Amino acid sequence: MPDKILEIKDLDITFKTTAGPVHAIRGVNVDLERGETVAIVGESGSGKSVVMKTAMGILAGNATINGGEIIFRYTDDDGNAQEVDILKKEKRWIRQNVNGRRIAMIFQDPMTSLDPTMTIGNQLIEGMIMHLNLPKDEAKQRALELLKEVGISDPEKRYKQYPHQLSGGMRQRVVIAIAISCYPDLLICDEPTTALDVTIQARILELIKTIQKEHGISVIYITHDLGVVAKVADYVNVMYAGRIVEVGNVEEIFYDPKHPYTWGLLSAMPDLNTNDDRLYTIPGSPPNLLHEVVGDAFAPRNQYALKADWKEQPPMFRVSDTHYAATWLLDERAPRIEIPEELKNRIERMKADHEVGNGSRL
Amino acid sequence: MAVDYNAEPLLKVEKLKQYFKNGSFVVKAVDDVSFEIYPGETYGLVGESGSGKTTIGRDVIRLLDPTDGKVTFNGKDITGKMDKSTNLELRTRMQMIFQDPMASLNPRKKIGDIIGEGLDIHHTYASADERREKINTLLQKVGLAKEHYDRYPYQFSGGQRQRVGIARALIMNPDLIIADECISALDVSIQAQVVNLMKDIQEETGCAYLFIAHDLSMVKYISDRIGVLHLGRLLETGTTEEIFANPIHPYTVSLLSAIPSPDPYAERARKAVFYDYATSGIDYGKGTLHHISGRHYVYGTDEELSDWMGYE
Numbered sequence: 001m002p003d004k005i006l007e008i009k010d011l012d013i014t015f016k017t018t019a020g021p022v023h024a025i026r027g028v029n030v031d032l033e034r035g036e037t038v039a040i041v042g043e044s045g046s047g048k049s050v051v052m053k054t055a056m057g058i059l060a061g062n063a064t065i066n067g068g069e070i071i072f073r074y075t076d077d078d079g080n081a082q083e084v085d086i087l088k089k090e091k092r093w094i095r096q097n098v099n100g101r102r103i104a105m106i107f108q109d110p111m112t113s114l115d116p117t118m119t120i121g122n123q124l125i126e127g128m129i130m131h132l133n134l135p136k137d138e139a140k141q142r143a144l145e146l147l148k149e150v151g152i153s154d155p156e157k158r159y160k161q162y163p164h165q166l167s168g169g170m171r172q173r174v175v176i177a178i179a180i181s182c183y184p185d186l187l188i189c190d191e192p193t194t195a196l197d198v199t200i201q202a203r204i205l206e207l208i209k210t211i212q213k214e215h216g217i218s219v220i221y222i223t224h225d226l227g228v229v230a231k232v233a234d235y236v237n238v239m240y241a242g243r244i245v246e247v248g249n250v251e252e253i254f255y256d257p258k259h260p261y262t263w264g265l266l267s268a269m270p271d272l273n274t275n276d277d278r279l280y281t282i283p284g285s286p287p288n289l290l291h292e293v294v295g296d297a298f299a300p301r302n303q304y305a306l307k308a309d310w311k312e313q314p315p316m317f318r319v320s321d322t323h324y325a326a327t328w329l330l331d332e333r334a335p336r337i338e339i340p341e342e343l344k345n346r347i348e349r350m351k352a353d354h355e356v357g358n359g360s361r362l
Numbered sequence: 363m364a365v366d367y368n369a370e371p372l373l374k375v376e377k378l379k380q381y382f383k384n385g386s387f388v389v390k391a392v393d394d395v396s397f398e399i400y401p402g403e404t405y406g407l408v409g410e411s412g413s414g415k416t417t418i419g420r421d422v423i424r425l426l427d428p429t430d431g432k433v434t435f436n437g438k439d440i441t442g443k444m445d446k447s448t449n450l451e452l453r454t455r456m457q458m459i460f461q462d463p464m465a466s467l468n469p470r471k472k473i474g475d476i477i478g479e480g481l482d483i484h485h486t487y488a489s490a491d492e493r494r495e496k497i498n499t500l501l502q503k504v505g506l507a508k509e510h511y512d513r514y515p516y517q518f519s520g521g522q523r524q525r526v527g528i529a530r531a532l533i534m535n536p537d538l539i540i541a542d543e544c545i546s547a548l549d550v551s552i553q554a555q556v557v558n559l560m561k562d563i564q565e566e567t568g569c570a571y572l573f574i575a576h577d578l579s580m581v582k583y584i585s586d587r588i589g590v591l592h593l594g595r596l597l598e599t600g601t602t603e604e605i606f607a608n609p610i611h612p613y614t615v616s617l618l619s620a621i622p623s624p625d626p627y628a629e630r631a632r633k634a635v636f637y638d639y640a641t642s643g644i645d646y647g648k649g650t651l652h653h654i655s656g657r658h659y660v661y662g663t664d665e666e667l668s669d670w671m672g673y674e
Binding site for chain 1: 550558620625634
């Protein structure tokens with residue numbers, strides 16, 4: 001039986017700004033099964049961080065939730081299975097029972113997410129003392145173990161140091177240690193490696209992966225980097241202008257993408273194996289959500305846009321049990337449009353490299 | 363565009379050193395770095411944060427005063443005190459594009475005036491119409507419209523702002539543009555637009571770029587030659603093909619192994635090679651630059667070199 005830890009249904013959010021209401025989230029659905037990894041991919045402004053902040057109950061004050069549900073399933077302290085709609089719970093309850101306890105979050109920039117005036121140690125034990133009611137020396141013991149687990153050498157010394165005395169990679173390791181300190185069920189990583197160097201990026205992702213396996217944690221990645229997605233995700237949600245435009249498992253998204261926006265994102269990634277002189281670009285820029293979008297928000301940038309894309313928002317068309325895409329191209333009345341030649345060649349080449357499709361699974 | 367490597371280099375950096383004093387200890391941000399850029403060439407400078415790549419860019423355009431070393435631009439020494447004509451040449455023939463287009467554009471100035479500031483300072487127009495004409499041509503060249511002249515930076519998206527940054531650099535018809543992480547702050551789909559634009563402009567005007575970045579996959583696209591920096595040292599330099607096909611220094615190997623790929627199978631199998639200077643046993647102080655082949659040079663001692671290249 002599928003055990004969904006988090007279900008986001010038809011989430012719809014508007015922000016009040018001085019320029020007028022911004023309809024940032026326009027009906028988002030995301031499912032996450034226990035133990036799995038889901039990535040939400042999109043450009044800045046697509047609303048990917050807003051969705052996750054809503055799940056944490058830490059939305060900015062000018063946001064209005066127009067509708068939707070966020071169902072979170074967990075086991076409470078007495079061992080009973082619980083199911084709550086986070087949107088219906090008050091802030092105080094979320095603070096005490098969800099934030100940092102059952103859902104933990106890792107932010108983009110470890111310098112701003114750590115308190116510069118507190119030692120690493122104090123920041124580590126803070127959550128454990130609050131949520132788990134551990135006495136201080138026990139919390140310290142566990143903190144030292146955690147530091148070791150995330151690959152920080154000489155934990156005794158680091159425990160007493162301040163964030164500015166650590167390198168960027170080290171700081172992010174501390175943030176990860178804090179995140180897992182209260183045995184969360186769900187870990188949300190908001191661009192966890194964007195602020196880090198490429199050489200350190202891979203090691204942090206590998207660390208998160210190991211920890212996930214060991215503790216059986218479900219993970220949501222929010223990122224714009226398809227390289228990160230390819231490395232870690234089981235399922236991918238592609239987000240554009242406040243909507244999910246394509247969802248599927250990692251193979252389906254990378255080897256059989258259906259939405260023109262996904263084609264664009266994949267094509268725009270530099271390919272080290274070709275010597276093309278020009279990079280593929282998606283023309284234009286994302287829409288301004290101050291103005292209500294009519295039809296498919298991607299239509300103005302989409303060379304394959306059909307007439308219907310300008311008039312009516314496409315529903316999610318089913319490609320397979322796990323793969324859905326919101327584009328009228330998948331409608332049976334639509335003309336047959338193949339994915340761009342260059343991308344097709346690249347996918348063919350990747351497939352040939354690993355003989356995908358012979359029943360082998362990731 | 364083919365680069366003529368027999369031509370006189372446009373920019374020659376020799377034994378550049380930049381030390382920062384902080385109380386009693388000295389940070390050697392750039393230590394003994396030498397390279398040259400030829401007319402119309404793109405030289406990519408890569409390395410992790412703190413490797414000194416930005417400092418080199420700032421030394422070259424004299425936003426900083428180098429501690430030691432010599433920088434020659436168009437045959438003129440631009441280190442130390444410059445005479446009036448050298449200074450004028452440096453300020454017009456060399457331009458810079460910065461990382462964050464929001465922070466580098468004056469929020470209280472109109473786009474047109476930001477782009478035209480160089481013209482105003484150097485009085486290179488006869489009439490207001492001519493000035494306007496020049497700015498309009500540039501706006502169009504970077505993919506903006508004439509109508510954008512009267513707008514302010516906040517009215518633009520990140521990608522458009524960076525186009526303004528490029529237009530501002532182009533107004534003096536420079537020979538060399540220093541692009542310091544100029545795409546890092548942009549979205550993936552916009553990065554490609556800006557890189558393509560920079561390539562088009564190079565094709566058209568024949569300017570050279572010093573392209574500073576930490577993203578190797580983009581650097582590969584735009585660069586003719588690449589220099590790999592680490593802890594203020596230039597460890598390896600060569601044409602893009604030489605570096606990518608035959609990386610020799612362990613740090614270069616680790617950098618290349620860290621490039622993410624949009625292919626889940628390859629990506630999951632990929633093991634990033636880890637490089638740690640402290641435990642590698644390599645002493646950057648001892649090495650010298652060794653010629654490998656073509657334009658390919660690697661920094662290290664004789665023993666290290668033979669070790670890395672796999673012969674006894």
